[in-house]
Amino acid sequence: MHSNIDTLFSHMWDDYVTITPSAHKIHKLLLGEESGDEIVNDHVAFRTFKLDKTRLDKLAAHFLALGYEEKGQYDFEAKKLDAKHFEHPDDTQPKVFISELRVDELSEQAQEIIHKLVGQMNPEVVEEDNFLYSGRHWDITKADYDTLLNESEYAAWLAAWGFRANHFTVSVNHLTQTHSLTDVNTLLKEAGFVLNTSGGEIKGGPDVHLAQSSTMADRADVAFGEETLAIPSCFYEFAQRYEMPNGKLYQGFVAASADKIFESTNAK
Numbered sequence: 237m238h239s240n241i242d243t244l245f246s247h248m249w250d251d252y253v254t255i256t257p258s259a260h261k262i263h264k265l266l267l268g269e270e271s272g273d274e275i276v277n278d279h280v281a282f283r284t285f286k287l288d289k290t291r292l293d294k295l296a297a298h299f300l301a302l303g304y305e306e307k308g309q310y311d312f313e314a315k316k317l318d319a320k321h322f323e324h325p326d327d328t329q330p331k332v333f334i335s336e337l338r339v340d341e342l343s344e345q346a347q348e349i350i351h352k353l354v355g356q357m358n359p360e361v362v363e364e365d366n367f368l369y370s371g372r373h374w375d376i377t378k379a380d381y382d383t384l385l386n387e388s389e390y391a392a393w394l395a396a397w398g399f400r401a402n403h404f405t406v407s408v409n410h411l412t413q414t415h416s417l418t419d420v421n422t423l424l425k426e427a428g429f430v431l432n433t434s435g436g437e438i439k440g441g442p443d444v445h446l447a448q449s450s451t452m453a454d455r456a457d458v459a460f461g462e463e464t465l466a467i468p469s470c471f472y473e474f475a476q477r478y479e480m481p482n483g484k485l486y487q488g489f490v491a492a493s494a495d496k497i498f499e500s501t502n503a504k
């Protein structure tokens with residue numbers, strides 16, 4: 237377990253931008269617009285398989301050890317996912333969203349492939365300091381990737397990329413020069429970045445106290461046996477939070493919007 241939140245997030249960021257060069261460019265683009273010298277993260281997200289070795293709680297343990305607390309639970313029926321979000325008592329720390337795929341609801345064939353992958357993994361690695369930016373712990377063939385892709389894009393993404401931040405999220409509330417998500421989106425599109433339009437460019441809004449948009453994932457090289465192929469890697473998200481009637485900023489997630497954000501790793 238990491239003993240320091242900043243070190244953990246900086247390792248996760250380095251791993252993330254290696255396969256998500258657009259995020260690095262957008263980060264610099266936003267910094268250039270800003271008067272300050274930092275971009276505040278609203279949250280990061282992780283994906284995992286709901287199996288003994290890899291269940292959500294194993295990933296969450298790394299954050300609980302750093303003082304994070306479980307705050308919300310979500311169910312994505314069609315995508316066969318459960319998710320939880322975690323917050324730190326120090327609200328300047330990013331929130332964490334972790335989902336897990338209910339493997340036992342997939343076809344026999346997909347389950348067999350996933351068991352074969354996770355079977356290659358040493359059960360102790362999930363407790364290691366670097367687990368949350370350690371990537372994949374198995375070999376996978378292109379044929380198995382394609383079979384998973386046919387049934388669950390989430391399963392295929394996770395089988396190819398393993399354990400790492402799937403996206404970082406810019407807190408639009410903390411930007412000093414660009415005040416609305418619409419303006420952020422305009423800036424990104426003018427710079428040539430492609431946004432996820434599933435469910436509309438902006439998901440949610442003031443009515444649900446959270447508005448979100450995201451880029452479509454970059455593509456990066458993955459090894460499938462002897463072959464190397466470029467497939468969707470990670471994306472960058474932008475979140476604007478609104479006050480609730482009690483005057484506090486909403487801190488949760490919105491399942492209907494999240495459902496569409498997941499699709500940012502679909503092949504364009």
Ligand code: OOG
Pocket residue numbers: 281282283333335402448473489490493494495497498499
């Ligand atoms: C997580 C998608 C959900 C959000 O902010 O609603 C999410 C994922 O793609 O793994 O991050």
Ligand code: NI
Pocket residue numbers: 279280281333403405473497
């Ligand atoms: Ni997100």
